[in-house]
Amino acid sequence: MVTAIVGANWGDEGKGKITDMLGEKSDIIVRFQGGSNAGHTIINNYGKFALHLLPSGVFYDHTTSIIGNGVALNIPYLIQEINSLVERGVPKPKILVSNRAQILMPYHIKFDEYEEERLGKKSFGSTKSGIAPFYSDKYAKIGFQVSELFADEETLREKIHRVAEQKNVILVHLYKKDPINEEELFQTLMEYRDMVEPYACDTAAFLQNAIREGKNILLEGQLGTLKDPDFGIYPMVTSSSTLAAYGAIGAGIPPYEIKKIVTVVKAYSSAVGAGEFVSEIFGDEADELRRRGGDGGEFGATTGRPRRMGWFDAVASRYGCKMQGATDVAFTVLDVLGYLDEIPVCVGYEIDGKVTKEFPTTIELAKAKPVYEVLPGWKQDIRGIKTYEELPENCRKYIEFIEKEIGVPITMVSNGPDRHDIIYREGVK
Numbered sequence: 157m158v159t160a161i162v163g164a165n166w167g168d169e170g171k172g173k174i175t176d177m178l179g180e181k182s183d184i185i186v187r188f189q190g191g192s193n194a195g196h197t198i199i200n201n202y203g204k205f206a207l208h209l210l211p212s213g214v215f216y217d218h219t220t221s222i223i224g225n226g227v228a229l230n231i232p233y234l235i236q237e238i239n240s241l242v243e244r245g246v247p248k249p250k251i252l253v254s255n256r257a258q259i260l261m262p263y264h265i266k267f268d269e270y271e272e273e274r275l276g277k278k279s280f281g282s283t284k285s286g287i288a289p290f291y292s293d294k295y296a297k298i299g300f301q302v303s304e305l306f307a308d309e310e311t312l313r314e315k316i317h318r319v320a321e322q323k324n325v326i327l328v329h330l331y332k333k334d335p336i337n338e339e340e341l342f343q344t345l346m347e348y349r350d351m352v353e354p355y356a357c358d359t360a361a362f363l364q365n366a367i368r369e370g371k372n373i374l375l376e377g378q379l380g381t382l383k384d385p386d387f388g389i390y391p392m393v394t395s396s397s398t399l400a401a402y403g404a405i406g407a408g409i410p411p412y413e414i415k416k417i418v419t420v421v422k423a424y425s426s427a428v429g430a431g432e433f434v435s436e437i438f439g440d441e442a443d444e445l446r447r448r449g450g451d452g453g454e455f456g457a458t459t460g461r462p463r464r465m466g467w468f469d470a471v472a473s474r475y476g477c478k479m480q481g482a483t484d485v486a487f488t489v490l491d492v493l494g495y496l497d498e499i500p501v502c503v504g505y506e507i508d509g510k511v512t513k514e515f516p517t518t519i520e521l522a523k524a525k526p527v528y529e530v531l532p533g534w535k536q537d538i539r540g541i542k543t544y545e546e547l548p549e550n551c552r553k554y555i556e557f558i559e560k561e562i563g564v565p566i567t568m569v570s571n572g573p574d575r576h577d578i579i580y581r582e583g584v585k
């Protein structure tokens with residue numbers, strides 16, 4: 157059976173922890189979009205890890221981890237990430253890389269940096285991992301697939317020349333930088349070929365066989381609905397689809413095989429980078445939530461930059477779940493809210509004097525003001541609690557209020573960063 161694990165919000169919902177946890181009963185874990193631009197933090201018996209490109213299943217020796225064709229593949233980064241796990245005592249994971257995945261080139265990272273530099277204050281807050289230039293090239297049909305590394309030398313050199321000709325116009329004239337050195341790029345690609353060769357194969361065929369054999373497969377999403385290029389807060393979005401539906405494309409499996417869509421929803425809001433954020437809070441209130449948030453504070457796993465903080469946004473989260481096609485919600489980082497006397501929840505947006513519960517397009521969103529309902533806090537540390545009934549009454553009320561607002565059963569409640577900090581709710585479906 158295929159299960160997707162995706163985010164309903166702006167990312168950083170705790171998908172890594174849920175994937176790592178569900179990985180215990182899975183055979184294969186697949187990354188299907190994005191690249192090394194966002195990170196998952198995972199805490200398990202080997203220690204604390206920030207993974208960027210590898211799927212969160214790499215810690216088990218019974219799982220195969222797949223980098224699907226939809227991913228922006230930074231080859232040296234992948235190798236470095238594998239090595240850094242092995243150095244810390246994790247058994248060498250079994251990894252397969254799609255021969256149709258496209259390669260994130262050194263110049264994609266440079267273009268990302270130069271464009272953010274050019275935009276100055278109007279920049280997108282990119283992590284400068286080269287993701288936007290990478291996907292632009294993929295769809296402009298000037299990207300390089302892993303399979304092309306194994307083409308004959310003349311074909312590869314000819315393509316490098318064709319691409320460099322076009323890139324150099326922008327590098328030299330728009331950014332005033334050095335042009336691409338074609339010989340150097342060819343040599344780099346030869347190094348990439350040697351690095352990726354042990355892992356490259358037809359992962360779509362591998363996955364379709366695995367489905368036939370009844371294997372358990374997890375598709376691990378990166379970021380969340382609100383960063384999706386179509387349904388997110390465009391243009392402050394990422395460059396590949398963050399939706400479960402895209403899992404079928406980015407992994408190479410039939411869409412009807414995705415039977416379960418676990419959508420991870422965070423008990424409060426956080427976001428990185430610029431963009432509309434209706435329930436954002438500021439000042440001391442935000443600082444305290446940031447300091448107490450996640451595991452050791454809400455700071456980016458890739459960049460270390462402080463995340464923007466806000467109260468739970470039911471309008472955005474309901475929409476986030478709907479666009480994912482959520483079948484189950486995993487409600488995370490609830491333990492963090494245990495210090496609050498009262499907890500505001502954004503239940504509507506006021507736009508031009510009218511209150512709506514529908515998540516609008518970005519232009520309308522820019523005018524939205526939050527409408528809050530305030531719920532009582534539970535003033536208790538809930539870490540270590542194992543059953544739903546043991547949770548304080550006000551905590552259960554918070555969960556049930558949100559479940560009603562988002563309209564999807566909350567089947568898991570995460571009350572700590574550890575793999576075993578989870579409360580399953582039976583019978584809510």
Ligand code: GDP
Nearest residue numbers: 168169170171172196197450451489570572573
């Ligand atoms: P992802 O990209 O969706 O995997 O999320 P991140 O890893 O960027 O952010 C989630 C952060 O919250 C990580 O530091 C996790 O260790 C932590 N985390 C996940 N679930 C919980 C939870 O239930 N409680 C607490 N306190 N931290 C959690």
